Amino acid sequence: MAPRRNLPDAIQHQVRQRAAELCEYCHTTEQWQYILFTIDHIVPISHGGTDDPENLALACFHCNRRKSNQLTANDPQTNETVPLFNPRLQPWSEHFIWSSNGLQIVGLTPTGRATIACLDLNRDRVILLRAADTLVNRHPPEGDPIQKPK
Numbered sequence: 642m643a644p645r646r647n648l649p650d651a652i653q654h655q656v657r658q659r660a661a662e663l664c665e666y667c668h669t670t671e672q673w674q675y676i677l678f679t680i681d682h683i684v685p686i687s688h689g690g691t692d693d694p695e696n697l698a699l700a701c702f703h704c705n706r707r708k709s710n711q712l713t714a715n716d717p718q719t720n721e722t723v724p725l726f727n728p729r730l731q732p733w734s735e736h737f738i739w740s741s742n743g744l745q746i747v748g749l750t751p752t753g754r755a756t757i758a759c760l761d762l763n764r765d766r767v768i769l770l771r772a773a774d775t776l777v778n779r780h781p782p783e784g785d786p787i788q789k790p791k
């Protein structure tokens with residue numbers, strides 16, 4: 642494993658502001674966490690990715706750890722290998738939508754479904770957080786698409 646390099650504070654600040662303090666994958670807000678989120682290299686350093694802000698995303702520890710150095714994942718619906726979601730190139734709302742109760746992220750595309758599965762975006766603990774945040778009207782994040790109730 643390559644030695645961990647720290648990004649300059651100004652770049653970390655820029656990434657955090659641009660993400661509106663949301664994990665750019667699971668859309669958990671950093672605001673009420675007791676620890677700051679991490680900066681993800683969308684294309685990992687090990688695959689030739691750089692520290693250019695266009696290759697960086699704000700990611701919670703869980704999403705960053707699950708993503709690891711992967712670029713692709715399996716779409717559970719088609720069983721095809723597809724690129725993981727890229728928050729710099731793709732709008733979140735084109736690939737994901739909240740279930741009508743706001744607790745689950747639903748994939749709209751092969752990339753959306755593969756990213757949900759690979760990063761485990763509907764893990765039990767984050768669903769509990771979403772449920773608690775819904776009760777105090779701070780979830781889902783403002784502007785995110787939500788499925789209509791059936």
Ligand SMILES: [Zn+2]
Pocket residue numbers: 664665666667668669700701702703704705
């Ligand atoms: Zn996350």
